[in-house]
Amino acid sequence: xxxxxxxxxxxxxxxxxxxxxxxxxxxxxxxxxxxxxxxxxxxxxxxxxxxxxxxxxxxxxxxxxxxxxxxxxxxxxxxxxxxxxxxxxxxxxxxxxxxxxxxxxxxxxxxxxxxxxxxxxxxxxxxxxxxxxxxxxxxxxxxxxxxxxxxxxxxxxxxxxxxxxxxxxxxxxxxxxxxxxxxxxxxxxxxxxxxxxxxxxxxxxxxxxxxxxxxxxxxxxxxxxxxxxxxxxxxxxxxxxxxxxxxxxxxxxxxxxxxxxxxxxxxxxxxxxx
Numbered sequence: 001x002x003x004x005x006x007x008x009x010x011x012x013x014x015x016x017x018x019x020x021x022x023x024x025x026x027x028x029x030x031x032x033x034x035x036x037x038x039x040x041x042x043x044x045x046x047x048x049x050x051x052x053x054x055x056x057x058x059x060x061x062x063x064x065x066x067x068x069x070x071x072x073x074x075x076x077x078x079x080x081x082x083x084x085x086x087x088x089x090x091x092x093x094x095x096x097x098x099x100x101x102x103x104x105x106x107x108x109x110x111x112x113x114x115x116x117x118x119x120x121x122x123x124x125x126x127x128x129x130x131x132x133x134x135x136x137x138x139x140x141x142x143x144x145x146x147x148x149x150x151x152x153x154x155x156x157x158x159x160x161x162x163x164x165x166x167x168x169x170x171x172x173x174x175x176x177x178x179x180x181x182x183x184x185x186x187x188x189x190x191x192x193x194x195x196x197x198x199x200x201x202x203x204x205x206x207x208x209x210x211x212x213x214x215x216x217x218x219x220x221x222x223x224x225x226x227x228x229x230x231x232x233x234x235x236x237x238x239x240x241x242x243x244x245x246x247x248x249x250x251x252x253x254x255x256x257x258x259x260x261x262x263x264x265x266x267x268x269x270x271x272x273x274x
Contacts, residue, residue, distance in 0.1 A: 016057050018050050024070035030081055031102060035062075037083060038069045045070045045089035049100075063105045066098055073122040073171070077129050078151060082110065084131055087118040093135070094118065097149075114147055114156055121171030125178050126198055127151070130159075132180050135167040141186045142167040146196070146203075160201045164192055170218035184214040209245050 018036060025039030025046075034052040038045065045068035050059045065083065072086030072094075084097035093116040098107045113131065120134025120143075129149040133142055142165035147156050162180065169183030169190075178196040182189065189212035194203045 015052070016059060018052075018059050019061065020046065020048055020050070022046055024087075026072050026074040026083055026086075028074050028076055028081060030076045031079075035074075035081060037074060038065060038072065038086070040070045040089065044068065045087070062102075063100070063107060065100075066107050066109065067094065067096055069094055071118040073120065075122045075124045075129060077124040078127065082122070082124075082129050082149075084110070084122060084129075084149075085113055085117045085120050085134065092116070110149070111154055111156060114158065115143075115145060117143060117145070119167040121169050121180050121183075123171045123173055123178055125173045125196075126176070130171075130178055130196075132171055132178070132196075133162055133166045133169055133183065141165060142184060160196070160203055162203055163194055163205055164190065166190055166192075168214040170216045172218045172220055174220055179218075181218060182209060182213045182216055188212075189214045207245055 020041060022036070022039030022041055026035075026037045028035050033054070035049060036052070037049040038047065040046070047064040047066070047068045049062050049064055051062050052059050068088060069083065069086035070089060072083055074081060074083040076082075079102070081100040081102075082097060083100075086094050088094055095113040095116045097110040097113065099110050100107050117131070117134035117136070121130075121132040123130050123132070129151070130146065131149075132146045134145070135142060144161035144163075144165050146159045146161055148159050149156050165185050166180065166183035170181040172179050172181075176198075178198070179193060180196070181193050182191060184190060191209040191212035193206050193208055195206050196203050
């Protein structure tokens with residue numbers, strides 16, 4: 001499938017709004033549905049979790065998380081959804097995590113992180129869960145920390161640190177590697193990209209993006225990693241197997257989580273092939 005034909009296809013239309021307005025939330029695809037969890041509603045952090053069915057264009061609630069949290073990421077591992085870290089909206093970053101089991105519609109606590117952190121990257125790779133970077137408990141600078149959770153032993157261990165401190169980065173798995181993209185050291189945006197090889201436990205700096213950014217979204221599409229900026233400029237880059245970034249311009253709209261509207265490009269990324 002051609003990238004441009006997917007992005008500008010006239011067959012896409014706006015999706016139904018979520019039940020709750022929220023920002024700083026976690027999102028993941030699980031069992032062909034989009035999960036939106038936690039976040040801020042401008043007053044407090046939320047426990048609520050919503051599930052979007054692309055076939056009915058409908059949002060419904062699933063069991064709420066045990067802990068209100070925002071500024072976190074989540075990932076699906078072995079058919080279960082994991083959330084770790086984040087912020088409680090007051091003065092504390094979180095070390096706690098929990099796992100959602102869709103078979104019983106309930107959240108189960110998982111062992112706490114080795115350090116409190118928010119704005120960290122979370123990704124599943126080779127049957128394990130990775131949490132990468134993030135900000136320190138004071139929110140002043142990024143972290144190099146990288147930890148991995150083994151669901152069999154139910155324990156966290158440290159792995160090689162990043163080359164560059166970063167938080168608010170985008171992360172994804174592609175071709176057996178873990179990528180961490182952009183972010184910020186403190187509040188200065190980064191265009192640097194690192195790739196983790198689990199076989200030799202090393203992080204390698206690869207080709208940088210054309211535009212420095214933090215708080216961006218990432219998706220894997222047709223064997224390419226496509227970065228979608230979801231802040232104010234809607235700038236996008238596409239990374240391919242030849243270790244190059246292609247600037248795609250400002251073609252894209254964004255997720256307007258503040259007003260509950262999720263526009264067509266998100267549906268195109270997650271559900272085009274369902």
